[in-house]
Ligand SMILES: CC1=C(/C=C/C(C)=C/C=C/C(C)=C/C=C/C=C(C)/C=C/C=O)C(C)(C)CCC1
């Protein structure tokens with residue numbers, strides 16, 4: 297598309313979004329500590345001029361050589377933009393590299409996340425509500441090209457066209473226009489048609505090279521082109537498994553895709569598997585919940601070489617809260633401590649449950665990894681499953697409200713988290729253990745947004761990369777490399793900046809588990825945005841690759857090697 301066409305198409309976006317009427321009775325953006333003017337500020341002085349309302353306009357030409365704008369990152373000279381909406385719908389251009397990128401780093405890093413939290417003057421409430429923004433950094437020959445683009449979900453396109461929320465997001469819901477239409481809304485919820493497809497959570501490359509963005513609705517699986525960031529279209533599951541929601545984190549390898557589908561009617565979970573190159577999930581087995589009126593939230597789950605681990609935590613889905621117009625303190629969920637906490641283990645080959653144990657209460661969104669513990673004869677005696685565990689405290693969900701993130705910077709309000717290690721015995725014992733894998737002080741009692749070397753998936757492993765904390769802070773502000781054998785951590789920190797998920801990319805041919813680089817997009821204190829590249833072993837900075845502007849906080853990442861189709865086995 298030519299710059300002129302870009303300008304024209306995004307003018308429509310600008311007109312629709314900025315023309316959106318603020319909804320009466322709702323908290324306004326200005327009262328959230330951010331003026332709408334802030335959203336309208338130019339991306340770069342050379343590219344845009346300031347306007348009084350949110351403007352989503354691309355620069356008239358790509359910025360080929362972003363100029364240094366103060367501070368260490370590109371586009372600085374302002375203030376942290378992690379919690380502000382992305383300033384334009386799309387951008388692409390060459391990036392300035394400070395330091396030296398390894399020549400073997402040849403491919404594309406993608407990061408997905410909720411980057412647009414404003415419709416006109418109206419500001420969304422929760423971090424997880426934002427419309428998906430996909431960020432790309434493509435590395436080749438020591439150079440880098442960057443881009444970002446909004447994902448064209450139905451939810452985003454409808455919001456753009458109508459200037460209002462049209463589908464049920466994490467906490468935002470469309471305002472019913474009358475009693476009848478409200479009743480109608482209940483029907484649309486049960487059919488799934490009012491649920492969002494805003495795929496703002498994860499991004500994965502399937503074994504056949506297709507790249508899919510995901511959220512917790514099944515309809516929110518959207519294929520994108522990793523080179524152009526174009527939205528290719530819905531990823532249609534061609535099977536009869538049904539369900540409206542699934543785990544936002546399927547487990548994807550070169551050959552397969554594992555997912556969990558919670559059953560809200562008959563509380564339980566369906567475990568399903570899909571071959572690379574296929575769109576058809578196959579039923580593997582079912583876990584019935586042991587407690588509570590509904591299944592526990594399964595944002596993610598781990599697998600081992602032979603088993604799928606199904607967590608059942610006391611933070612459970614709540615059909616009533618799914619229907620509410622206004623968010624509850626726990627959003628779509630409810631805390632049922634008395635219902636108990638369980639870990640179930642299913643055999644991948646037979647679909648049979650081989651263990652179902654009660655464990656201490658826990659709250660986790662992200663499992664790190666799991667593996668099989670064996671005895672001297674090689675018999676599997678237990679499953680070890682590690683996660684970012686929030687000390688059985690749901691407070692983190694409230695802390696991730698945008699108002700809190702914007703208004704409490706520098707205050708020590710981030711709830712403590714740890715690496716929680718489950719041991720699930722396979723000898724029929726009724727109880728499993730949950731312990732702290734290393735002293736949480738090693739990583740400042742912050743722990744989330746984790747990754748590992750993908751070659752260790754489901755196997756015994758030593759290192760995990762995650763966001764940790766340097767106190768005082770209101771959000772994880774370090775990148776930590778956790779050594780689960782030595783029980784120590786190495787930490788990267790830069791005062792006032794917010795790094796996102798550190799993503800491990802192994803060096804081709806590597807033998808050592810930490811031989812590779814760790815990439816994290818960082819929002820600098822001065823408004824800058826850059827991809828930080830750390831050496832996986834030493835955890836020293838190798839390079840920072842600077843965008844000419846700061847980007848909003850984002851969530852999960854994937855790596856797309858060059859020649860993804862020929863390198864994939866699908
Ligand atoms: C729950 C339902 C939905 C939406 C779910 C979404 C968008 C969930 C996203 C969850 C994420 C991104 C969790 C990340 C947690 C990160 C943490 C705790 C980081 C902490 C830092 O220290 C709908 C799709 C709206 C459908 C109904 C159900």
Ligand SMILES: [Fe+2]
Pocket residue numbers: 497544545595596661662851852
């Ligand atoms: Fe996640």
